Amino acid sequence: MSLSELTGRWKAFSYGFLDPSAKRELRRKMIKAVAVPGCQMPYASREVPIARGWGTGGLQVTLTLVKPASVVKVIDQGADDSVNAASIRRFLSRVSGASETWDTLDATLIQSRHRIPEERLSRDQILILQVPNPEPLRGVEPNMSTARQMHADADYGRMWLQLYEQMVRSGRVMLGASYPAMVNGRHVMTPSPIPRWDVKKLHMAEHLTILSAGREKRIFAVPPHTRVEPLVFDDVPYKVEDHANLTCARSGVTGYFMNEIPQEDGSAGYEVSDSHFGIKAIDARDGGTPTVGQTWYKNGELA
Amino acid sequence: MSALMKEAPRLVRTQPLMELSGLSKSYGDVRALDDVSARVYPGEVLGIVGESGSGKSTLLRMMNLEESPDTGSYRLDLPELPEDLFALDRFERRMLRARRIGIVYQNPHLGLLMKHSSSGNVAERLLVAGERRFAVLREKAQVALEASEFPIPRMDAPPIELSGGMQQRVQLAKAIALEPAVLLLDEPTTGLDVSVQALVLDTLKRLQQERRITMVLVSHDLGVIRTMADRVMVMRHGRVIEEGLADQVFQDPQHNYTQQLVHAKL
Numbered sequence: 079m080s081l082s083e084l085t086g087r088w089k090a091f092s093y094g095f096l097d098p099s100a101k102r103e104l105r106r107k108m109i110k111a112v113a114v115p116g117c118q119m120p121y122a123s124r125e126v127p128i129a130r131g132w133g134t135g136g137l138q139v140t141l142t143l144v145k146p147a148s149v150v151k152v153i154d155q156g157a158d159d160s161v162n163a164a165s166i167r168r169f170l171s172r173v174s175g176a177s178e179t180w181d182t183l184d185a186t187l188i189q190s191r192h193r194i195p196e197e198r199l200s201r202d203q204i205l206i207l208q209v210p211n212p213e214p215l216r217g218v219e220p221n222m223s224t225a226r227q228m229h230a231d232a233d234y235g236r237m238w239l240q241l242y243e244q245m246v247r248s249g250r251v252m253l254g255a256s257y258p259a260m261v262n263g264r265h266v267m268t269p270s271p272i273p274r275w276d277v278k279k280l281h282m283a284e285h286l287t288i289l290s291a292g293r294e295k296r297i298f299a300v301p302p303h304t305r306v307e308p309l310v311f312d313d314v315p316y317k318v319e320d321h322a323n324l325t326c327a328r329s330g331v332t333g334y335f336m337n338e339i340p341q342e343d344g345s346a347g348y349e350v351s352d353s354h355f356g357i358k359a360i361d362a363r364d365g366g367t368p369t370v371g372q373t374w375y376k377n378g379e380l381a
Numbered sequence: 382m383s384a385l386m387k388e389a390p391r392l393v394r395t396q397p398l399m400e401l402s403g404l405s406k407s408y409g410d411v412r413a414l415d416d417v418s419a420r421v422y423p424g425e426v427l428g429i430v431g432e433s434g435s436g437k438s439t440l441l442r443m444m445n446l447e448e449s450p451d452t453g454s455y456r457l458d459l460p461e462l463p464e465d466l467f468a469l470d471r472f473e474r475r476m477l478r479a480r481r482i483g484i485v486y487q488n489p490h491l492g493l494l495m496k497h498s499s500s501g502n503v504a505e506r507l508l509v510a511g512e513r514r515f516a517v518l519r520e521k522a523q524v525a526l527e528a529s530e531f532p533i534p535r536m537d538a539p540p541i542e543l544s545g546g547m548q549q550r551v552q553l554a555k556a557i558a559l560e561p562a563v564l565l566l567d568e569p570t571t572g573l574d575v576s577v578q579a580l581v582l583d584t585l586k587r588l589q590q591e592r593r594i595t596m597v598l599v600s601h602d603l604g605v606i607r608t609m610a611d612r613v614m615v616m617r618h619g620r621v622i623e624e625g626l627a628d629q630v631f632q633d634p635q636h637n638y639t640q641q642l643v644h645a646k647l
């Protein structure tokens with residue numbers, strides 16, 4: 079009896095670039111993160127072939143989740159065709175055999191920097207957000223171990239005080255991206271630098287969102303059907319960016335989050351930030367029949 | 382009137398509001414508290430005197446649940462609290478502190494965020510207790526600052542830009558913002574100019590008379606204790622060596638050490 083008779087034919091034990099133990103750790107931390115929504119779980123961030131600060135946290139999560147049957151979409155500020163998005167997407171498909179897409183509706187895994195697509199995500203999809211600064215308390219408590227203690231105690235008085243101070247100084251809350259939000263009524267998280275427009279999409283969503291910071295080595299999650307409530311005073315309503323009445327110069331759609339394009343005459347033009355959503359709109363205008371999903375916002379209002 | 386008020390705790394046999402029993406605490410070789418018991422009755426001012434290092438601040442920190450003793454227990458006569466408050470966890474302590482206990486420290490840096498607005502310092506207390514309406518936060522912060530005789534036009538100035546006396550008023554406003562069951566004062570006027578000191582004491586006295594706030598006042602200044610306190614506790618080397626009605630202790634001190642203290646002062 080020889081060794082080869084006892085064993086199967088050799089084949090790659092794992093795919094998706096990461097070694098099995100790295101993936102196992104990430105899986106465990108993701109499960110923990112799902113079990114305690116919004117709570118930051120530390121993990122041993124591995125080296126991946128992109129530089130820290132360029133989405134390594136998100137990439138490790140996606141590499142752990144990806145399988146040959148996956149369909150991956152990668153966006154950078156809403157665009158599928160940026161250099162970073164394209165190279166991460168290609169890397170993912172090369173190391174896993176997964177197929178690539180730009181279409182939100184087709185994707186099973188969506189890795190994103192700074193945006194959530196305009197078309198609603200479903201229960202079969204996972205959104206992976208790249209997070210540069212996972213700690214919402216950093217601004218009020220520079221000591222990280224004290225900050226963790228504060229999370230453990232739900233001690234968010236300082237966080238609220240920061241909002242109070244901004245109201246006193248400028249009459250409004252001066253937080254754009256990374257607006258802090260209470261998850262499941264217990265942990266305050268910073269939802270990565272997505273605009274205020276997108277924070278609302280996380281509330282009671284159908285899909286799972288995993289947020290991962292590679293440099294800071296933290297994973298946290300928003301499971302489906304979980305409350306995500308931006309920290310706001312009862313009498314000072316949460317305001318999303320004033321984009322409801324802007325029209326995309328290329329596709330003609332109105333009522334979605336826009337990128338501002340400076341014009342030569344000094345004025346501002348606008349293009350819809352979710353680039354593939356814009357492509358679909360152009361296609362429809364030109365007589366095509368693209369499948370456009372339900373959108374979170376309708377006529378500039380959250381549906 | 383004032384004589385009657387001073388007698389009140391003894392004549393009316395009420396339950397103590399606050400009862401600490403058998404507190405001991407050591408820091409390494411230093412025995413900061415050695416079997417200290419104390420009772421505070423509703424509406425009274427308990428003065429604690431004693432030389433530096435006698436354990437006054439340590440005792441106050443325990444009353445504020447900032448610290449736990451090695452042995453001993455702490456009861457507050459308020460609904461829904463356990464027999465021994467030292468059994469509360471950190472979260473429950475923070476909530477109890479925010480809602481029911483006010484404290485003013487000698488050092489304003491201990492009690493205030495020096496670079497936040499003064500009103501924000503007061504509002505923080507309300508925020509911790511769960512208030513989420515901005516207009517109500519503003520309103521209540523202003524009311525508390527007014528009660529502390531703080532100049533309202535400066536309510537959004539950070540304490541770091543204020544005088545020592547004003548900083549103490551901000552601490553006081555924060556401490557009374559939620560009508561605490563007890564107000565703890567650890568040398569609230571020490572280090573202030575004598576004239577400023579008198580003004581802050583006036584405010585405290587007024588608050589005491591108008592609202593009958595129960596206070597525990599620590600000072601090594603017998604003059605301060607004498608003007609403010611109904612009852613006095615004298616501490617030395619972590620022990621209570623004498624205790625009684627203020628007039629009694631000052632007129633007829635029993636303990637040798639107290640006699641020296643009182644006579645040195647008079």
Ligand SMILES: Nc1ncnc2c1ncn2[C@@H]1O[C@H](COP(=O)(O)OP(=O)(O)OP(=O)(O)O)[C@@H](O)[C@H]1O
Nearest residue numbers: 408411413431432433434435436437438439440601
């Ligand atoms: N956190 C601590 N660590 C070590 N020793 C401490 C600590 N807190 C208090 N002590 C010691 O316990 C003793 C009592 O201190 P405490 O601050 O209670 O005295 P005090 O009566 O308030 O004095 P003062 O009038 O100077 O404020 C002192 O010997 C002090 O050095």
Ligand SMILES: [Mg+2]
Nearest residue numbers: 437438439567
């Ligand atoms: Mg002291």
